Amino acid sequence: MNMDYRHRLREHFGIKTNDQQYVVALAGNPNVGKSTVFNALTGLRQHTGNWPGKTVDNAQGSYTYENKSFLMIDLPGTYSLLSHSAEEEIARDFICFGKPDATIVVLDATSLERNLNLAFQIMEITDKVVVCVNLIDEAQKKKIEIDFERLEAKLGVPVIPTAARNGVGLKNLQKAVYELVIGSQITKPKQIKYSPQIEEAIDTLLPQIEPLNIAQMINPRWLALRLLDNDSSFIESINRYINLQNAVK
Numbered sequence: 001m002n003m004d005y006r007h008r009l010r011e012h013f014g015i016k017t018n019d020q021q022y023v024v025a026l027a028g029n030p031n032v033g034k035s036t037v038f039n040a041l042t043g044l045r046q047h048t049g050n051w052p053g054k055t056v057d058n059a060q061g062s063y064t065y066e067n068k069s070f071l072m073i074d075l076p077g078t079y080s081l082l083s084h085s086a087e088e089e090i091a092r093d094f095i096c097f098g099k100p101d102a103t104i105v106v107l108d109a110t111s112l113e114r115n116l117n118l119a120f121q122i123m124e125i126t127d128k129v130v131v132c133v134n135l136i137d138e139a140q141k142k143k144i145e146i147d148f149e150r151l152e153a154k155l156g157v158p159v160i161p162t163a164a165r166n167g168v169g170l171k172n173l174q175k176a177v178y179e180l181v182i183g184s185q186i187t188k189p190k191q192i193k194y195s196p197q198i199e200e201a202i203d204t205l206l207p208q209i210e211p212l213n214i215a216q217m218i219n220p221r222w223l224a225l226r227l228l229d230n231d232s233s234f235i236e237s238i239n240r241y242i243n244l245q246n247a248v249k
């Protein structure tokens, strides 16, 4: 995608970057430690306000790693991206249209199963994902054992254990994001397989979606799923953010 176009898309969200700065989105369920990760990494280099047109908090902050500059965006906590609330819409729209160079999905180590739901949705939108399993100190207290290597192999993206409040694992998290954005780490996110009827419907839609300009902008499978869901909020966002004539450069 043309760099100017990417900048213009990001400006919709009040985000200004130069070509040298990577944008990292922080997503996750409410109360899993996103802001703790954000504060630990960005310290005082923060800027807070509201999301354009919404009364939802927006925090952006920067950090440097291996001489590269990263702009981190602390997204509102959400259980899903299926747009039942302003928060879900913001998180979904930013991941879809803000074109982050990487998205960190923060999960609660003490309730992985519930938290993975959001991770799978995000992995339908983008393959630039790093999973951060936070609160591992709490999991240890509860004698929950997690096989991180196996989880990583199953998910197809890097999985980094952290205890953000104590600063544990944050360097590894920065390293994983760095390797993803410079392209030395290739991810292959696991895709959820739906019922045969849904998979069939996706297969019918894909050949019609794939030739369109929009398929360069939005993951076609995710778009097919949203169309099947008759997700009018998402269609509205497409119209808001994408000038279809300029969608491919």
Ligand SMILES: Nc1nc2c(ncn2[C@@H]2O[C@H](COP(=O)(O)OP(=O)(O)OP(=O)(O)O)[C@@H](O)[C@H]2O)c(=O)[nH]1
Pocket: 028, 029, 030, 031, 032, 033, 034, 035, 036, 037, 076, 077, 078, 134, 135, 136, 137, 138, 162, 163, 164, 165, 166
């Ligand atoms: N024990 C422990 N507590 C943590 C850890 N990380 C964050 N917390 C605590 O968890 C609580 C929630 O952290 P936040 O960073 O505000 O969570 P959040 O995901 O930003 O929450 P929302 O913005 O409301 O969605 C706070 O009391 C943190 O101090 C951790 O690794 N271990």
Ligand SMILES: [Mg+2]
Pocket: 034, 035, 036, 074
């Ligand atoms: Mg927060």
